[in-house]
Amino acid sequence: MIRLENLTKLYGSFVAVDDISLHVPRGVLYGCLGPNGAGKTTTLRMIAGILRPTQGRVLLGGDDVHVNPLSAKMRLGFIPDRPFVYDKLTGAEFLRFVAGLYGQEGDSVERRIAELLEVFELTSWKDELVEAYSHGMRQKLIISSALIHRPECIVVDEPMVGLDPKAARLLKDIFRQFVEKGGTVLMSTHTLEIAEAMCDQIAIIQHGKIIAAGTVNDVRRQHKAGDASLEELFLRLTGGAHVRELAEVLGR
Amino acid sequence: MRQPSLAHVLQPKWRTALQRLREERERGGSGKLIILALVGGAFWAGVFGVLYRILRTLRGVEELGPLIPGKILGLILLSFISILVLSNVITALSSFFLAKDLDLLVSAPVDWLRLYLAKLGETLLHSSWMVALMAVPILTAYGVVYQGGVLFAVYALLAIVPMLILPAVVGCAVTLVLVNIFPARRTRDLLSIIALGAAGGVILLFRVIRPEQLARPEGFRNLLDFVILLRGPTSPFLPSEWASQAIMGYLRNELDPFPLVMLWSTAAAFVTLGALLHRALYPQGFTKAQEGAERFIRGGLWRWTVGSLLGWLPVAKREFVLKDIKLFFRDTTQWSQLILLAVLVVVYLFNIQALPLHRGEPVGFFYVNLVSFLNLGLAGFVLASIAARFIFPAVSLEGRQMWLLRSSPLDLRALLWSKYWVGTLPLLVLGLILTGLTNALLEVTAFMMILSLATMAGLTLAISALALTFGTLYPQFETENAAQIPTSFGGLVFMMATIALLAGVLMILAQAVYTYVRSAWEGQPLGVTPAMIGLFVVAAAVCAAATFIPLRMALRKMESFEF
Numbered sequence: 001m002i003r004l005e006n007l008t009k010l011y012g013s014f015v016a017v018d019d020i021s022l023h024v025p026r027g028v029l030y031g032c033l034g035p036n037g038a039g040k041t042t043t044l045r046m047i048a049g050i051l052r053p054t055q056g057r058v059l060l061g062g063d064d065v066h067v068n069p070l071s072a073k074m075r076l077g078f079i080p081d082r083p084f085v086y087d088k089l090t091g092a093e094f095l096r097f098v099a100g101l102y103g104q105e106g107d108s109v110e111r112r113i114a115e116l117l118e119v120f121e122l123t124s125w126k127d128e129l130v131e132a133y134s135h136g137m138r139q140k141l142i143i144s145s146a147l148i149h150r151p152e153c154i155v156v157d158e159p160m161v162g163l164d165p166k167a168a169r170l171l172k173d174i175f176r177q178f179v180e181k182g183g184t185v186l187m188s189t190h191t192l193e194i195a196e197a198m199c200d201q202i203a204i205i206q207h208g209k210i211i212a213a214g215t216v217n218d219v220r221r222q223h224k225a226g227d228a229s230l231e232e233l234f235l236r237l238t239g240g241a242h243v244r245e246l247a248e249v250l251g252r
Numbered sequence: 253m254r255q256p257s258l259a260h261v262l263q264p265k266w267r268t269a270l271q272r273l274r275e276e277r278e279r280g281g282s283g284k285l286i287i288l289a290l291v292g293g294a295f296w297a298g299v300f301g302v303l304y305r306i307l308r309t310l311r312g313v314e315e316l317g318p319l320i321p322g323k324i325l326g327l328i329l330l331s332f333i334s335i336l337v338l339s340n341v342i343t344a345l346s347s348f349f350l351a352k353d354l355d356l357l358v359s360a361p362v363d364w365l366r367l368y369l370a371k372l373g374e375t376l377l378h379s380s381w382m383v384a385l386m387a388v389p390i391l392t393a394y395g396v397v398y399q400g401g402v403l404f405a406v407y408a409l410l411a412i413v414p415m416l417i418l419p420a421v422v423g424c425a426v427t428l429v430l431v432n433i434f435p436a437r438r439t440r441d442l443l444s445i446i447a448l449g450a451a452g453g454v455i456l457l458f459r460v461i462r463p464e465q466l467a468r469p470e471g472f473r474n475l476l477d478f479v480i481l482l483r484g485p486t487s488p489f490l491p492s493e494w495a496s497q498a499i500m501g502y503l504r505n506e507l508d509p510f511p512l513v514m515l516w517s518t519a520a521a522f523v524t525l526g527a528l529l530h531r532a533l534y535p536q537g538f539t540k541a542q543e544g545a546e547r548f549i550r551g552g553l554w555r556w557t558v559g560s561l562l563g564w565l566p567v568a569k570r571e572f573v574l575k576d577i578k579l580f581f582r583d584t585t586q587w588s589q590l591i592l593l594a595v596l597v598v599v600y601l602f603n604i605q606a607l608p609l610h611r612g613e614p615v616g617f618f619y620v621n622l623v624s625f626l627n628l629g630l631a632g633f634v635l636a637s638i639a640a641r642f643i644f645p646a647v648s649l650e651g652r653q654m655w656l657l658r659s660s661p662l663d664l665r666a667l668l669w670s671k672y673w674v675g676t677l678p679l680l681v682l683g684l685i686l687t688g689l690t691n692a693l694l695e696v697t698a699f700m701m702i703l704s705l706a707t708m709a710g711l712t713l714a715i716s717a718l719a720l721t722f723g724t725l726y727p728q729f730e731t732e733n734a735a736q737i738p739t740s741f742g743g744l745v746f747m748m749a750t751i752a753l754l755a756g757v758l759m760i761l762a763q764a765v766y767t768y769v770r771s772a773w774e775g776q777p778l779g780v781t782p783a784m785i786g787l788f789v790v791a792a793a794v795c796a797a798a799t800f801i802p803l804r805m806a807l808r809k810m811e812s813f814e815f
Contacts, residue, residue, distance in 0.1 A: 048659035051814045070661040078659035084652035088582035089575065100571025101660040129582070145656070 001026045001153050001184040007056035009042050016042045018208035024186050029179045031199035032188040035238050039208040040188040044157050048078040061152060077146030079156040083138035087131035091122055091141050095148055102149035116144040135162040153184035160191060172198055196230040206238050255363055261370040291748040296389040303393035322500040329492035332383050333419055338450045339379035340423020347375045349431055349541035368530040376420035382739060387412055398503035410512060411498040414519035415491045421526040431537040491515055554578055568662055572670040589641055604690045617772055624696045625765050628704055629754050631686050632711050635679055636750040639719035643675035644746055645737035651729025664810050676716040683712040710795030715750055721802035722746035724809050753798050760791045
């Protein structure tokens with residue numbers, strides 16, 4: 001469903017993403033892990049068509065995001081890490097606007113809006129301007145907007161940031177059901193417990209390259225990690241010594 | 253604890269400005285800077301040239317000659333002061349209460365005085381740089397005509413700087429008081445009140461100084477009355493008058509330190525009082541400003557009215573237009589500017605009406621046509637200023653939401669189309685009304701009326717396209733206040749490009765109008781010759797090119813945006 005071919009992104013001379021190739025099949029919840037600045041968000045934004053790759057291409061359901069952007073993006077729901085929405089629209093107006101961007105309108109959209117607002121407990125806020133929403137409520141609204149047009153795949157950057165435990169649990173359930181029905185989710189996260197619990201497959205990215213990929217067990221086997229937890233595995237692959245040094249510095 | 257220096261507190265601001273300059277240079281190479289310098293130089297030279305000629309002519313006039321330049325300078329500086337107070341009030345709201353760096357500064361152990369001075373400096377710079385730049389060719393013209401020498405530059409700077417500081421202090425204090433008076437959760441709506449106040453202020457100012465008197469010396473009983481008006485200060489308690497007195501005193505070799513002392517001592521006293529007011533009121537005001545707005549909106553009014561009217565549009569375009577209209581009317585920083593716009597239009601029409609063209613004596617056909625024709629340039633300039641306020645920021649305001657637009661299947665042409673027409677249609681209506689009304693007041697012929705309306709339509713379409721394009725080429729995605737976007741580098745380039753367009757189109761049409769007026773003058777039959785038609789076609793082609801080429805550039809730029 002999502003295919004990255006030799007994807008590279010340069011910012012001047014800085015290599016943010018370095019020749020990444022990846023295939024996320026239908027019906028899979030795929031996690032992108034990596035330390036800060038590893039290139040996860042850049043990769044996700046290239047998949048969403050927000051950034052143009054310096055080299056390589058992104059295919060969504062066979063359509064190149066930068067060659068056939070409209071048909072590729074029709075399949076996609078994107079949830080960014082920072083919930084920037086129009087402050088002067090109400091929640092319902094924002095969802096109606098997003099549906100319009102996907103060419104959808106009418107009663108079916110109104111029903112879908114009501115349904116999503118209900119699920120995310122925003123019904124009583126639907127006529128309130130977004131500027132009055134909390135960070136978590138904005139995040140819920142953006143998640144609703146990514147689901148409004150019934151996408152085939154969802155690309156989500158740090159989905160749990162700002163969500164209360166109840167909403168986080170709800171989102172996990174939604175993603176799980178979405179994948180079980182044949183949808184595809186590609187998410188980046190720092191929360192290794194979430195990745196371990198939710199993801200069918202993972203890729204660990206560092207310095208713009210994939211340094212390990214597969215199921216968690218595959219990665220353990222590849223790196224002879226025995227039954228190490230994902231956290232231990234992650235720290236080993238991405239330089240855990242730094243964490244210990246940091247702990248020592250802070251403990252002084 | 254040792255307090256950080258003021259320069260340290262301001263460090264992120266000047267570092268950001270330097271970095272922006274560096275990025276601009278890297279992106280556009282030195283060519284862009286050279287173009288800017290050339291266009292800016294030409295603009296300065298134009299202002300300088302016009303004023304130089306006026307001042308030179310006036311110097312030769314006996315009795316009135318020495319008085320009028322001082323009066324003109326007083327009026328110019330007074331208009332500067334009024335613009336500055338308004339601009340400072342608006343800027344202070346964002347720099348003191350809404351800026352993103354405030355959380356960091358307020359939570360850090362930075363004392364109140366440093367915070368005040370840093371934010372005052374920021375407000376002063378943001379709201380005064382354009383006025384300061386505008387003052388350069390004006391004061392240069394005075395310096396050259398009166399042979400003020402190099403030292404005049406230093407003296408003028410000494411007079412102008414406190415004149416800029418005072419409105420900044422007053423603007424910040426007014427904002428501070430208003431934020432405290434307004435109920436919490438409504439502070440962000442302050443701008444509507446400010447705009448209303450400013451509108452009243454402009455009208456009041458206009459009635460107090462009555463500039464039209466200067467254009468009608470015959471309205472005075474005798475020359476003495478006119479001289480008395482000229483000798484008298486326009487507004488003796490305003491710093492503009494002190495600055496004007498200081499500058500004219502120096503230029504007439506009647507050096508009197510009193511106005512300068514007044515300027516600097518008042519500025520120092522105002523800064524002190526402003527700081528004390530800040531200490532007393534800022535913490536409470538800041539807290540109030542942080543509370544989110546409470547706005548519950550049920551109505552589907554827009555959907556039923558505008559939405560129904562736009563029913564023929566594809567859904568994406570329709571939703572986009574609806575969204576833009578709603579955002580505009582719900583954002584006080586945007587719609588409140590309409591009040592100012594209305595005042596501007598009234599003042600504009602009043603000026604045209606006050607022109608001494610139709611007062612009993614035989615109407616000068618030549619002058620009426622000349623004024624009507626030049627009015628096209630002036631109205632074009634007014635429209636350009638409005639486009640700079642409302643259309644130029646359109647793409648920048650999408651910045652934070654661009655993730656949504658770029659990740660959705662929205663065709664960027666639809667986005668550009670919506671932005672263009674949402675801005676252009678009201679501008680077109682305004683442009684045609686403004687031109688039609690002024691021409692009706694001037695009682696022009698049908699030829700001039702049609703020519704003016706057609707030219708205004710062509711110019712408006714081009715001005716909107718230029719505004720949207722320059723706003724796209726020089727986006728300000730991080731700006732917190734929409735009102736600040738037009739005062740950026742790109743805004744300046746847009747205004748200069750528009751002035752060039754206006755000059756170009758008017759120069760092409762001038763020949764046609766000249767042929768027409770000459771025929772009337774010589775008593776020949778009035779008609780449209782093939783040569784005139786050729787000129788109209790060229791002018792239309794220039795407007796069309798200035799519409800389509802920039803829009804294509806904007807689309808290409810938008811496709812390359814990365815977030």
